[in-house]
Amino acid sequence: MTSSSRGISVREAGRMLDHPIIDDTNGPVISLDNVTDFTTFQLRQALKARGYFGDDYVGPVNYQILLQKMIEVLHDDRQRRDAKRTELLETQQQNAGGEGVSIAEKHAREKALRKAAAIERSKQRINDGTYFESKRASNQRAIADVEIATKPQTEDSMEIDQRVEDVTTQQRDPLALRFRSKIGGRYV
Numbered sequence: 001m002t003s004s005s006r007g008i009s010v011r012e013a014g015r016m017l018d019h020p021i022i023d024d025t026n027g028p029v030i031s032l033d034n035v036t037d038f039t040t041f042q043l044r045q046a047l048k049a050r051g052y053f054g055d056d057y058v059g060p061v062n063y064q065i066l067l068q069k070m071i072e073v074l075h076d077d078r079q080r081r082d083a084k085r086t087e088l089l090e091t092q093q094q095n096a097g098g099e100g101v102s103i104a105e106k107h108a109r110e111k112a113l114r115k116a117a118a119i120e121r122s123k124q125r126i127n128d129g130t131y132f133e134s135k136r137a138s139n140q141r142a143i144a145d146v147e148i149a150t151k152p153q154t155e156d157s158m159e160i161d162q163r164v165e166d167v168t169t170q171q172r173d174p175l176a177l178r179f180r181s182k183i184g185g186r187y188v
Contacts, residue, residue: 032074035067043070 030038030046038046043066047053052073053066090102125131 030070030074032071032078035070035074038070039063040066043067046070047073 040063044053047069050073
């Protein structure tokens with residue numbers, strides 16, 4: 001909202017309005033997307049028009065309080081609209097589909113079909129003899145890898161590992177510095 005007269009800020013232009021802003025006929029619609037664009041006066045007028053803020057209100061009135069209350073109101077409105085829309089879609093699906101199946105029932109049926117397919121795949125694996133052999137072999141490889149990783153290292157093997165790590169680091173990073181400047185400038 002901008003004011004056409006020079007020297008009046010946007011907030012002051014909002015105070016000049018003598019009507020609440022709640023729909024297109026009175027001005028811009030307040031939504032969760034643009035609620036922060038409105039002034040304290042506009043927020044108070046909109047809350048009064050919706051019946052959430054009356055003249056009998058006791059307490060501090062400032063922009064933050066009004067903004068927080070308007071966001072709560074808009075959020076509640078959105079939840080109500082979403083609930084009505086979901087209910088409407090479910091009833092349309094029941095009426096138009098002819099099946100009389102709600103969305104929850106449809107999801108439950110799809111889940112049961114996926115479960116039955118998984119059970120069928122499991123039965124096929126059990127009947128296939130190579131499946132368990134391949135699993136046994138992969139488990140043995142994993143156990144061997146763990147044993148190698150947990151085996152204590154000697155000084156020779158640690159030195160070789162360090163040299164291999166240094167070479168792979170140099171190969172991976174062509175822009176890496178070839179010396180450590182803070183450790184006397186030695187080459188790595």
